[in-house]
Amino acid sequence: MRSSIRIxxxxxxxxxxxxxxxxxVHALREDLGLTGTHVGCDTSSCGACTVHxxxxxxxxxxxxxxxxxxxxxxxxEGLATAGGLHPIQTAFHERHALxxxxxxxxxxxxxxxxxxGNPEITEAEVRQGLEGNLCRCTGYQNIVDAVLVAARExxxx
Amino acid sequence: xxxxxxxxxxPESIEEALATLADGARPIAGGMSLIPMMKLRLASxxxxxxxxxxxxxxxxxxxxxxxxxxxxxRHREVAGSALVRAQAGALADAAAGIGSPAVRNRxxxxxxxxxxxxxxxxxxxxxxxxxxxxxxxxxxxRTIAAADLAVxxxxxxxxxxxMIVAVRLPGGAGRSAYAKFHRRAIDWSIVGAAAVxxxxxxxxxxxxMAAVAVRATGFEVIVNAGxxxxxxxxxxxxxxxxAEGLDGSAEYKRHLAGVLARRATEAALAR
Numbered sequence: 001m002r003s004s005i006r007i008x009x010x011x012x013x014x015x016x017x018x019x020x021x022x023x024x025v026h027a028l029r030e031d032l033g034l035t036g037t038h039v040g041c042d043t044s045s046c047g048a049c050t051v052h053x054x055x056x057x058x059x060x061x062x063x064x065x066x067x068x069x070x071x072x073x074x075x076x077e078g079l080a081t082a083g084g085l086h087p088i089q090t091a092f093h094e095r096h097a098l099x100x101x102x103x104x105x106x107x108x109x110x111x112x113x114x115x116x117g118n119p120e121i122t123e124a125e126v127r128q129g130l131e132g133n134l135c136r137c138t139g140y141q142n143i144v145d146a147v148l149v150a151a152r153e154x155x156x157x
Numbered sequence: 158x159x160x161x162x163x164x165x166x167x168p169e170s171i172e173e174a175l176a177t178l179a180d181g182a183r184p185i186a187g188g189m190s191l192i193p194m195m196k197l198r199l200a201s202x203x204x205x206x207x208x209x210x211x212x213x214x215x216x217x218x219x220x221x222x223x224x225x226x227x228x229x230x231r232h233r234e235v236a237g238s239a240l241v242r243a244q245a246g247a248l249a250d251a252a253a254g255i256g257s258p259a260v261r262n263r264x265x266x267x268x269x270x271x272x273x274x275x276x277x278x279x280x281x282x283x284x285x286x287x288x289x290x291x292x293x294x295x296x297x298x299r300t301i302a303a304a305d306l307a308v309x310x311x312x313x314x315x316x317x318x319x320m321i322v323a324v325r326l327p328g329g330a331g332r333s334a335y336a337k338f339h340r341r342a343i344d345w346s347i348v349g350a351a352a353v354x355x356x357x358x359x360x361x362x363x364x365x366m367a368a369v370a371v372r373a374t375g376f377e378v379i380v381n382a383g384x385x386x387x388x389x390x391x392x393x394x395x396x397x398x399x400a401e402g403l404d405g406s407a408e409y410k411r412h413l414a415g416v417l418a419r420r421a422t423e424a425a426l427a428r
Contacts (some may be wrong), residue, residue: 001162003165020160020165021162021163023196042254044189047259050259057258057262059260063166064192064205066167067167067209069167072317091189113258114258118353127210131257131258131343132258134343
């Protein structure tokens with residue numbers, strides 16, 4: 001039995017036929033080909049699958065695609081605009097905030113949600129806010145630096 | 158990991174949701190516990206009824222002197238509410254520390270209480286605050302006091318065709334706090350303590366010391382008789398037999414109970 005759902009992903013409306021048990025991350029990766037969102041732990045522990053649901057960070061491996069029916073999703077592919085990279089992408093690039101890169105899509109999405117409307121966020125708040133995102137290369141120092149740089153940058157933009 | 162096949166509906170009225178429950182569907186709130194359980198195939202519901210379409214199940218408001226929170230209110234909203242902070246500080250603390258921001262954006266107060274995980278933070282908070290849950294089912298409405306809700310590991314007195322619609326807390330508990338210990342930031346609490354001070358009476362309830370939240374009676378008796386917090390802390394775990402496991406021995410957990418009961422009480426006193 002399949003359900004018809006309509007979701008907006010990175011500004012584009014999609015009509016999908018999905019089994020209710022289909023996880024959002026699988027719909028994004030396999031049905032829509034948006035493989036930027038990673039499956040890390042698959043147990044809600046690592047944050048690699050983080051996407052935005054109507055602007056809020058959520059775990060796409062811990063959500064059914066049918067729960068997103070009628071909602072708007074942004075994946076890492078939707079962070080950059082025609083005007084260029086999102087400030088957090090630029091900051092990750094300039095601050096060398098990735099090593100192997102596997103956690104990076106989740107870090108970018110969690111970080112972008114964290115700094116949205118909060119350009120004066122403190123380092124402690126960034127560390128607390130990224131508690132659900134694991135980097136097995138342990139590159140946290142540069143990740144935190146990059147999120148702070150991006151936050152200040154959004155204030156100037 | 159892929160859940161077993163299931164059916165899904167997202168009703169827009171409570172009556173429709175209750176009818177679906179009566180047909181055997183399992184309610185899904187934020188899904189932060191249920192979906193992982195479905196992925197691990199610890200749960201295989203034949204059908205799900207998604208409560209997220211029921212706008213009347215969200216919101217935070219005073220009803221007389223009670224603080225009433227809709228069951229589908231997300232942890233993030235509870236944690237950020239000035240009203241919750243003022244009327245039930247321990248709940249604001251606990252909600253702010255559940256999982257990670259992504260978990261708090263989805264997880265709900267009603268879902269957490271219905272899940273009744275022994276290491277979940279909210280049952281102890283509800284118990285210490287002396288709250289209750291308002292429940293609706295096919296056969297009507299009822300109120301379940303905190304002490305009567307959880308009966309065992311992941312088990313409550315909710316019938317299969319019932320759901321929590323709201324959480325009711327006696328207000329005026331701004332002087333309350335929650336403290337917990339866990340190893341990784343996003344882990345469940347190994348042990349937690351909710352302390353509530355009303356007038357000269359301190360009430361403390363513990364997370365993780367039994368299959369359900371329990372009162373720290375040994376701690377309460379000493380503090381309420383004017384004893385020191387240091388002395389009370391040595392007795393916070395009296396009478397408890399917490400499960401031993403990879404997260405610690407019973408002795409260690411009783412030690413944690415003392416440390417955290419004291420820490421929560423000190424935080425409440427400072428408010």
